[in-house]
Amino acid sequence: MAAAPAGGRQSAFALEKVPAGPLFVHVKLKAASSTGKDGALEVRLNGKSVFRGQVTLSSDYWRFKRYEVKARSLRAGANLLEIEGAPMPEVGEAFLSDQHFAPILDPKTDFEVELPAAVEPYPVPLTGPDKEPPFEIRGTKGWAWTPEQYLAEVPYLVKAKMNFLMNCYTSMFSSLDPFVNRWWEPLPEAKKNGFEEVVRACQANGIEFCFAMHPQLFSERPLTPGNAKDFEDLWKHYSWMQGLGVRWFSVSYDDIGVEGQDKARLGEAQAGLVNALLARLREKDPRAQLIFCPVYYMGCGDTPDARAYFGGLSRVLAKEVYVFWTGDAVVPPRITMRCASIYKNIVKRRIILWDNYPVNDRHPTLHLGPVTGRDTDLSRLIDGYMGNPLCPQSDINRIPLLTEADYSYNPEAYDPLRSIGQAILHLAESPAERQALKHLVELYPGSLLYGDSRTSFNPVLERFRWLMGEPASHRLAVEFIGRVEGVEKELAEAFPGRFASTREAVRGHIAEMKKALGAVK
Known part of the structure; x- marks a missing residue:
């Protein structure tokens, strides 16, 4: 992975050689104001557009966006990453990686699941001379x-x-x-x-x-x-x-x-x-x-x-x-x-x-x-x-x-x-089911994506504790509890009669957050 820390609109970085692909650029973004959550964004490498389109960001949380690097966008030696937006978002960091990497999260950073446009063969089929999986x-x-x-x-x-x-x-x-x-x-x-x-x-x-x-x-x-x-x-x-x-x-x-x-x-x-x-x-x-x-x-x-x-x-x-x-x-x-x-x-x-x-x-x-x-x-x-x-x-x-x-x-x-x-x-099996699972995973991305080794690690409660220390803690906490309640309801409606123990766990987290919020009033 080649680091390319971004401090605003552009950042220069050097590569000894161009890594073998596929490669991706990860950009950590946040809306600069509550009125600028939707906007246009362009990411360029050495003048070549990597992404150009609309993005929706939060003004309260960071979010990583990943864009695939197009062929011949990078070169050995000096490179330039440019980020332009209308309105211009805040840029926390940016870096290159291969497809095996996922960024490490923290309570201030949302995890976003991008649902593919189509169902593809899964697991990824083997290619080349070795047609047997490497793990027997x-x-x-x-x-x-x-x-x-x-x-x-x-x-x-x-x-x-x-x-x-x-x-x-x-x-x-x-x-x-x-x-x-x-x-x-x-x-x-x-x-x-x-x-x-x-x-x-x-x-x-x-x-x-x-x-x-x-x-x-x-x-x-x-x-x-x-x-x-x-x-x-x-x-x-x-x-x-x-x-x-x-x-x-x-x-x-x-x-x-x-x-x-x-x-x-x-x-x-x-x-x-x-x-x-x-x-x-x-x-x-x-x-x-x-x-x-x-x-x-x-x-x-x-x-x-x-x-x-x-x-x-x-x-x-x-x-x-x-x-x-x-x-x-x-x-x-x-x-x-x-x-x-x-x-x-x-x-x-x-x-x-x-x-x-x-x-x-x-x-x-x-x-x-x-x-x-x-x-x-x-x-x-x-x-x-x-x-x-x-x-x-x-x-x-x-x-x-x-x-x-x-x-x-x-x-x-x-x-x-x-x-x-x-x-x-x-x-x-349906768009509603896909959205319900997507939103649930985004709430509970797992300990590995946080670099945490606790089996008890709870990203929902970790975020809530962080929010309670912020200047606008009550508003942020109420909004977050509402989001979690919405995901639990969405799961129940998309999968009636299923995932009972999952919904019970989520409801327990909602109750714990409401109790903590009520105790500080």
């Missing part, structure tokens, strides 16, 4: 979902050319709220029947169902590696799934307390359990596959504790086992080749990316914008991609899920700002 495994997991929620997602996975669905290990807990994990007990017949239906639906649609459990988290009786009875109590669940024809399995040891333990011995003990599971599975099916989620599943794996743990793990763990990794952090705004390379060299096993987006960890918020900030060549080091979804809003989760499908199917062609528009077009 592409899919999602659940998050404390019911069997009915998993079942409802199968048609959308097929639509998005995904091939993998893993149950969240919490879905196998004895209680989902609060979490209680009595992993050694038989599962209730109703739950087993529900998940058997999910497995059959996956098999009928070419999707690999992956069965997952966690024998320690939220458990009063954590599994003891090496204990024969514990192993048999755990095995009966995997045996049940294998009997249904399932070939992919996972066992997790993430998010457990390990302070004061010998990390190398811990890694060796957990590897022994994983090996025993894989060996037992392959007695009946030599094609069985197992994915392990380790204690240190995030970051580059190069802290002293992580190195000690992986030293023990890699000495014992079967070479055939895959390992889950969430990227540069637990919830990383960026996932980089640099960190992936370090992690894989330490773990010494095949990696599947467990992308913690758009997960909200059951916080009452929504992350609906496109996945972004993932290097395009991660598939050189990573075998699979798996998203982590919203809960309980599994239905509205399909918007960001489709962008994850788009990215993982063809990372080199992935354009997050294009992808979110196409996702809406592919999920909506």
Whole structure:
């Protein structure tokens, strides 16, 4: 990306060489006055028009506009960006990027979804000699979902050319709220029947169902590696799934307390359990596959504790086992080749990316914008991609899920700002539905577009708090609450009887803002 900070009507910048396209110029704009929101705008590069037309801006909030750079508009050496308007808007910044980039937002900046004129093939088709997606495994997991929620997602996975669905290990807990994990007990017949239906639906649609459990988290009786009875109590669940024809399995040891333990011995003990599971599975099916989620599943794996743990793990763990990794952090705004390379060299096993987006960890918020900030060549080091979804809003989760499908199917062609528009077009059946989803996503663009790593991040409440500190706070807050109320009403009218948990979350934010506004009167 080549920076071109804009300070008014024009800005000069230099390029060592012209980057390969497609390229875009991003311009951050705001109306200079409340009476000049609609106007004409022209953006030029080296005297060649990049955009000329009408724009609608806000005088209260900034907004990024993106325009594609036409061929031969740039040159090596000195370049000039010019912005003209009637009336002339305020210009915050401007820069060039490729199609993989989306600008970082703040509470003062609107996110705008541009709906494409037509529905296009989605994910973006592969071109060139490589006709297979670079990530062999592409899919999602659940998050404390019911069997009915998993079942409802199968048609959308097929639509998005995904091939993998893993149950969240919490879905196998004895209680989902609060979490209680009595992993050694038989599962209730109703739950087993529900998940058997999910497995059959996956098999009928070419999707690999992956069965997952966690024998320690939220458990009063954590599994003891090496204990024969514990192993048999755990095995009966995997045996049940294998009997249904399932070939992919996972066992997790993430998010457990390990302070004061010998990390190398811990890694060796957990590897022994994983090996025993894989060996037992392959007695009946030599094609069985197992994915392990380790204690240190995030970051580059190069802290002293992580190195000690992986030293023990890699000495014992079967070479055939895959390992889950969430990227540069637990919830990383960026996932980089640099960190992936370090992690894989330490773990010494095949990696599947467990992308913690758009997960909200059951916080009452929504992350609906496109996945972004993932290097395009991660598939050189990573075998699979798996998203982590919203809960309980599994239905509205399909918007960001489709962008994850788009990215993982063809990372080199992935354009997050294009992808979110196409996702809406592919999920909506009428103009009213498209507008309702567009406006909802613009309210809740997701943590990644804010560079925020909190699963609880709430852009609506963040903006409201910022507005309450502004000079015209009451007017701005009332207007913003009215906007959010309008989006909730629009969603209800466009989708009668649908998205109940999404609308409940939005109504909760409206109530919280009204309460806060009333408290300052």
